[in-house]
Amino acid sequence: MxxxxxxxxxxxxxxxxxxxxxxxxxxxxxxxxxxxxxxxxxxxxxxxxxxxxxxxxxxxxxxxxxxxxxxxxxxxxxxxxxxxxxxxxxxxxxxxxxxxxxxxxxxxxxxxRDRLMRIEREEDLLTQHDTARSLVRGMAHEIKNPLGGIRGAAQLLERELPDLALHDYTRVIIEEADRLRNLVDRLLGPRTLPKLEDVNIHAILERVCQLIEAETKGSVVLERDYDPSIPEFTGDAEQLIQAVLNILRNSMQAMQSAGTAEPTIKIKTRAFRQITLGAEKHRLVCSVEIVDNGPGIPDEILSKIFYPMVSGRAEGTGLGLSIAQSIINQHQGLIECDTRPGETKFQLFIPLEISHESVR
Known part of the structure; x- marks a missing residue:
């Protein structure tokens, strides 16, 4: 009818x-x-x-x-x-x-449901990251206070010891206290506000590619797929280089550890309009996809990879991705990850119009 x-x-x-x-x-x-x-x-x-x-x-x-x-x-x-x-x-x-x-x-x-599910997933990711950072800040405060006391006591003890051979023991105490303090500082990630200036995302990516090519001596293939229409935006170039470098280095090390044949990392940039990140909608967002052909991330740690001290490698520190997420969060953006055997994709979303008042 x-x-x-x-x-x-x-x-x-x-x-x-x-x-x-x-x-x-x-x-x-x-x-x-x-x-x-x-x-x-x-x-x-x-x-x-x-x-x-x-x-x-x-x-x-x-x-x-x-x-x-x-x-x-x-x-x-x-x-x-x-x-x-x-x-x-x-x-x-x-x-x-x-x-x-x-x-x-x-x-x-x-x-x-895709858009609603993505918003819910991003809100959960941001909430989890904020919770983890709050826990780390609290833990860092509780650790650094007694460390300062231990270090100071070791220095005083060193002055009172008449036997110089015993100074080796006090130096061990001081050096280990310094090592723990540096580890806590790294856990906290960037603690300064971004030094905002006009930056070009492709200049940042090319700088990172140069560093990776120097480290790997060309053993990892880097494929670029850039969108030249993406405009400059306000950000901290040094911090963004560090964030992207942490992700590429993580991909490179995962492929090297797994013995991936013909290890390849593809870097793709695009501009998306009317994108919601968490609960905030942005008119224009820069997307950077970093895709490797490595072994993938185990399911048991996938939901926790942006937490400090979580790593899929025995020799990994578990700080690189956490720091990268913190840096992109400071730029009001977000990093997402999707993985399966033979392919892992990290996608960075960075708003091209950042509200300076809300940068923290």
């Missing part, structure tokens, strides 16, 4: 994707929100099977057929759909049978 004009006008002004299927599960109608979500026109959608939307393990077609046969509505949360352009989406969808005098049809409402 054709949709009446005033009903059609309402559907076409909804932000929720709505699709109507006929008895053969062919798309008869899709509103503009559905065309945008599925990345295809109504004409194109009506020419392909809806089975192409679902991955084989999801039994999406079975859900549609069951709903059509039983007449019972059905809802699935966080399902995976594949658009006509081939990209995957996480969505919630509801299937409702519609009864007409001429027969039965299925009305599908689809709501994209």
């Amino acid at each position: 054709p949709i009446k004009d005033f009903h059609k006008q309402i559907l076409e002004n909804l932000s929720t994707a709505v699709v109507l299927l006929d008895s053969s599960l062919t798309v008869e109608y899709a509103n503009p929100a559905a065309e945008m979500l599925l990345q295809a026109s109504l004409r194109r959608l009506s020419q392909v099977s809806v089975s192409e939307w679902f991955s084989p393990e999801q039994n999406g077609i079975d859900d549609l057929q069951s709903c059509f046969e039983t007449g019972h509505p059905y809802t699935r949360r966080e399902a995976r759909l594949v658009t006509q352009a081939g990209s995957a989406l996480t969505v919630d969808y509801s299937i409702n049978p519609v009864f007409w005098s001429t027969g039965r049809q299925l009305l599908i409402e689809i709501e994209a």
